[in-house]
Amino acid sequence: xxxxxREHVPREVVRHEQVPASQMWExxxxxxxxxxxxxxxxxxxxxxxxxxxxxxxxxxxxPATMLDVGSGPGLPTVMLTELFPDTRIDAxxxxxxxxxxxxxxAAGRRITVASPxxxxxxxxxxxxxxxxxxx
Numbered sequence: 001x002x003x004x005x006r007e008h009v010p011r012e013v014v015r016h017e018q019v020p021a022s023q024m025w026e027x028x029x030x031x032x033x034x035x036x037x038x039x040x041x042x043x044x045x046x047x048x049x050x051x052x053x054x055x056x057x058x059x060x061x062x063p064a065t066m067l068d069v070g071s072g073p074g075l076p077t078v079m080l081t082e083l084f085p086d087t088r089i090d091a092x093x094x095x096x097x098x099x100x101x102x103x104x105x106a107a108g109r110r111i112t113v114a115s116p117x118x119x120x121x122x123x124x125x126x127x128x129x130x131x132x133x134x135x
Contacts, residue, residue, distance in 0.1 A: 031097045035073035035105075048079040055084075063087055070094075073101035074111070081109045088112065 038044050055063065062084060068077045071091040080089055092114040093102045099113075106113050 031073060031095075031101060034098075035075060035101050038073060038075040044076050045079060048076045048083065052080065052083040065090060068092070071102050071113075072098050074105035077102070077111055078105050078109060081111060090114065 055066075064087060066080065066084070066087055066089045068080070068089055068091045071077045071093045072095070074091060074093070077089055077091050081087070088110045090112045091102060091106060093099050099115075103113050105111075
């Protein structure tokens with residue numbers, strides 16, 4: 001069993017009932033259940049492994065940094081840190097309900113988490129300038 005599944009502890013951080021229906025996906029989904037679903041559904045792991053294969057196949061070398069926009073609770077982001085142990089991942093999650101899960105899952109790993117007040121496109125532009133990439 002992967003380490004991120006063994007270490008997953010459901011948390012009462014923010015329940016979807018506390019979030020106005022006008023906000024994002026968490027108005028329809030229980031974030032804690034979604035986090036566990038991410039950890040146990042094989043499709044998420046398959047997607048992350050395929051992404052890692054694509055990065056290794058197309059990048060000249062293992063990247064020093066990666067950007068994960070829309071990280072959700074962050075378990076696929078944690079999987080990436082296990083597949084790229086020397087890579088730092090910058091994670092952006094605009095959802096106020098998912099953000100505390102991302103922070104908790106990123107703790108102690110090479111994941112830098114951007115505030116939920118940081119809009120995704122602003123994050124992408126900032127990161128591309130910082131990492132000297134272009135959109």
